[in-house]
Amino acid sequence: MTAAPTGALLLSLDGITHTFGRVRALDGAALQVRAGTVHAVLGENGAGKTTLMRVVFGLLRAQQGVMHWRGAPVTMRSPSDALAHGIGMVHQHFTLVPTMTVAENIALGGHGRFDPARAAERVHEVAARAGLTLDPHARVQDLPVGAQQRCEIVKALARDVSLLILDEPTAVLAPAEAAELLGWLRRYAERGNAVVLITHKLRDAIAVADDITVLHRGRTVLTTPARHTDEARVADAMLGGAAGRTADVHSGSDTAETVTGSANVMDHGAGGTRPRTVLALDAVTVRDANGVNRVRSATLQVRAGEIVGIGAVEGAGQHELLRVLAGRLAPTSGTRVIPERVGFVPEDRHRDALLLDAPLFENTALQGAGARRGVMNWTGFRARTAALLQRFDVRASGADAIARTLSGGNQQKLVLARELEAARDALVVENPSRGLDFVATNAVHQALRSARDAGMAVVVYSSDLDEVLLLADRVFAMHDGTVIESQQHRDALGRAMLSGSGGMAPGTDA
Missing domain, CATH: 3.40.50.300 (P-loop containing nucleotide triphosphate hydrolases)
Structure with a gap:
C-alpha cells in the first residue's frame, strides 16, 4: 500500500456517536491522525477510547458521524474492510489461539490453502522488515507475554497496514518490554506509517506521541501536539476539566x-x-x-x-x-x-x-x-x-x-x-x-x-x-x-x- 506523505491527514473522524442501549458511549467524538506520527488517545475508564477505535476497525457501526480515510468518506462494515484499507488493530486482550504456532496464528483469516513453509517464511519476512524477533514455529502458549504481543503486531503488519491501533499495549509488559515496544512504535511511524496508541499512562503518551487526543464521557475535550502540553493539562482534560471541582463526602523479599x-x-x-x-x-x-x-x-x-x-x-x-x-x-x-x-x-x-x-x-x-x-x-x-x-x-x-x-x-x-x-x-x-x-x-x-x-x-x-x-x-x-x-x-x-x-x-x- 502506498505510504502517505509525512504529515498528510490519514484518518479523520467527526461527530461519531454510538450508544449501547441507554448508554451513550460516544457523543460526537472527533479524531484526526496524520501519517508519520504516533497519536495517543487518552481518557479515564469509560471515556469511549476503545469504542471509538472499534468503530474505526469495523467492529462497531456509528449511529452518527463521518469517517474519512485518505481523504475519502468510508464506512468500515467489518475488520476485513478495515484491513483491506490498511488499518490494523492489536486488542488489549490478545486474540491469538494458544495451541497454534505463531505462523498458524498469523495465517488465520487468509485465503487459499494453508502452506506451513510459506506461512513461516511470511513471519520471518514481516518480522525482519519490522525489526521484531519472532519464532514462527513456537506455540503461542509457550511464549512470554512480550513475544505474544509481537505476534499480534506481526499478524497485523502481515496485512500490509499503514495505520496500527494498539489498545493499552504496555499494560501486560514489564518496564523493559514496554520501553522496547514504545521505541518500536516510534520507528514504525517514522517510516511513513501511523500509530494510534490507546493508553492510561500519561508518561508513555507524553514521551512517545506526536499528537494527543483526550476523550471524556464520549466527547473529544482536547487535541494538541504533545510538545505543547504536559501531564497536568492532560490529566485535567481526562477528568473533564475538574480542577477546583470537589465532591464533598459525608456525611522487598520474595516471602x-x-x-x-x-x-x-x-x-x-x-x-x-x-x-x-x-x-x-x-x-x-x-x-x-x-x-x-x-x-x-x-x-x-x-x-x-x-x-x-x-x-x-x-x-x-x-x-x-x-x-x-x-x-x-x-x-x-x-x-x-x-x-x-x-x-x-x-x-x-x-x-x-x-x-x-x-x-x-x-x-x-x-x-x-x-x-x-x-x-x-x-x-x-x-x-x-x-x-x-x-x-x-x-x-x-x-x-x-x-x-x-x-x-x-x-x-x-x-x-x-x-x-x-x-x-x-x-x-x-x-x-x-x-x-x-x-x-x-x-x-x-x-x-x-x-x-x-x-x-x-x-x-x-x-x-x-x-x-x-x-x-x-x-x-x-x-x-x-x-x-x-x-x-x-x-x-x-x-x-x-x-x-x-x-x-x-x-x-x-x-
Missing part, C-alpha cells in the same frame, strides 16, 4: 506472610477507644506469572466501621489488590492481616460469582464451598436463601428460582447478601453497581453503608470516581501498582490515579 483472626470493633489503648484495624497490608507486592509486579510494596489499613474507596484506571493493579485483601490471592512478599472469612463481590458476577443455570439456594451454598466438608444440608440452604431474599429485597420467585432468571440488580443483591451473611468482619466489593439501574444501585449502596454502620470494614473499588467518593470515608488511588492515600476530592483522586502525584502518602515502589 509473604498472612495472619488471620477475628477483629474486635474497638481498640482500647492509652489514647482512648478507636476502631480496630481489620484488614492490613504491609509492604505487600504481587508479581504475576510473567514476572510483572502488579502491586508494589502496598501498605494499607482498613478499620472496623469504615468504607475505604479505591480509585484506579484499568490495569493499575486494583484487581490484584482487592483479591489480596479478600484472601483470594496470595501476596508474593510482605505481610497481610485479614479475618478468617472476608466477603468478596467481584465485578463480573456472571463469570466469578454465580452459577447462572443453578437455583438460588445452590448459589448461596457457593460461599465457603472450598472449605466445607460433610453432607450438604440443602433444606437448610433453601431456608437460608429464602431469608436472604426477604431481608435484602431480592426479587425472585423463591429459593428454587434459577439465577439466570433474575435481573442484573437482583443478581447483584443476592451475591452481596450471600457475602455479607457469611463474613461479619470485612467485605471487599469490586464495581458494585456495574450494569445496574438507579434503583438497584441505591439498594446496593445502602447495603454497603449498613454493613459499615454495623461495624464491618468495607473496601470498594469502582471505575466511577463519583461512586467511590459518594461511598468512601477514606480514599486511596492506585497508580502503576502503588497505593497512594488521597484527598476526598475528584480532581485530587484523579491526578493521583493518573500520575501518582497529588496524594497524601505515597507507597514505596518495590
Whole structure:
C-alpha cells in the first residue's frame, strides 16, 4: 500500500456517536491522525477510547458521524474492510489461539490453502522488515507475554497496514518490554506509517506521541501536539476539566506472610477507644506469572466501621489488590492481616460469582464451598436463601428460582447478601453497581453503608470516581501498582490515579 506523505491527514473522524442501549458511549467524538506520527488517545475508564477505535476497525457501526480515510468518506462494515484499507488493530486482550504456532496464528483469516513453509517464511519476512524477533514455529502458549504481543503486531503488519491501533499495549509488559515496544512504535511511524496508541499512562503518551487526543464521557475535550502540553493539562482534560471541582463526602523479599483472626470493633489503648484495624497490608507486592509486579510494596489499613474507596484506571493493579485483601490471592512478599472469612463481590458476577443455570439456594451454598466438608444440608440452604431474599429485597420467585432468571440488580443483591451473611468482619466489593439501574444501585449502596454502620470494614473499588467518593470515608488511588492515600476530592483522586502525584502518602515502589 502506498505510504502517505509525512504529515498528510490519514484518518479523520467527526461527530461519531454510538450508544449501547441507554448508554451513550460516544457523543460526537472527533479524531484526526496524520501519517508519520504516533497519536495517543487518552481518557479515564469509560471515556469511549476503545469504542471509538472499534468503530474505526469495523467492529462497531456509528449511529452518527463521518469517517474519512485518505481523504475519502468510508464506512468500515467489518475488520476485513478495515484491513483491506490498511488499518490494523492489536486488542488489549490478545486474540491469538494458544495451541497454534505463531505462523498458524498469523495465517488465520487468509485465503487459499494453508502452506506451513510459506506461512513461516511470511513471519520471518514481516518480522525482519519490522525489526521484531519472532519464532514462527513456537506455540503461542509457550511464549512470554512480550513475544505474544509481537505476534499480534506481526499478524497485523502481515496485512500490509499503514495505520496500527494498539489498545493499552504496555499494560501486560514489564518496564523493559514496554520501553522496547514504545521505541518500536516510534520507528514504525517514522517510516511513513501511523500509530494510534490507546493508553492510561500519561508518561508513555507524553514521551512517545506526536499528537494527543483526550476523550471524556464520549466527547473529544482536547487535541494538541504533545510538545505543547504536559501531564497536568492532560490529566485535567481526562477528568473533564475538574480542577477546583470537589465532591464533598459525608456525611522487598520474595516471602509473604498472612495472619488471620477475628477483629474486635474497638481498640482500647492509652489514647482512648478507636476502631480496630481489620484488614492490613504491609509492604505487600504481587508479581504475576510473567514476572510483572502488579502491586508494589502496598501498605494499607482498613478499620472496623469504615468504607475505604479505591480509585484506579484499568490495569493499575486494583484487581490484584482487592483479591489480596479478600484472601483470594496470595501476596508474593510482605505481610497481610485479614479475618478468617472476608466477603468478596467481584465485578463480573456472571463469570466469578454465580452459577447462572443453578437455583438460588445452590448459589448461596457457593460461599465457603472450598472449605466445607460433610453432607450438604440443602433444606437448610433453601431456608437460608429464602431469608436472604426477604431481608435484602431480592426479587425472585423463591429459593428454587434459577439465577439466570433474575435481573442484573437482583443478581447483584443476592451475591452481596450471600457475602455479607457469611463474613461479619470485612467485605471487599469490586464495581458494585456495574450494569445496574438507579434503583438497584441505591439498594446496593445502602447495603454497603449498613454493613459499615454495623461495624464491618468495607473496601470498594469502582471505575466511577463519583461512586467511590459518594461511598468512601477514606480514599486511596492506585497508580502503576502503588497505593497512594488521597484527598476526598475528584480532581485530587484523579491526578493521583493518573500520575501518582497529588496524594497524601505515597507507597514505596518495590
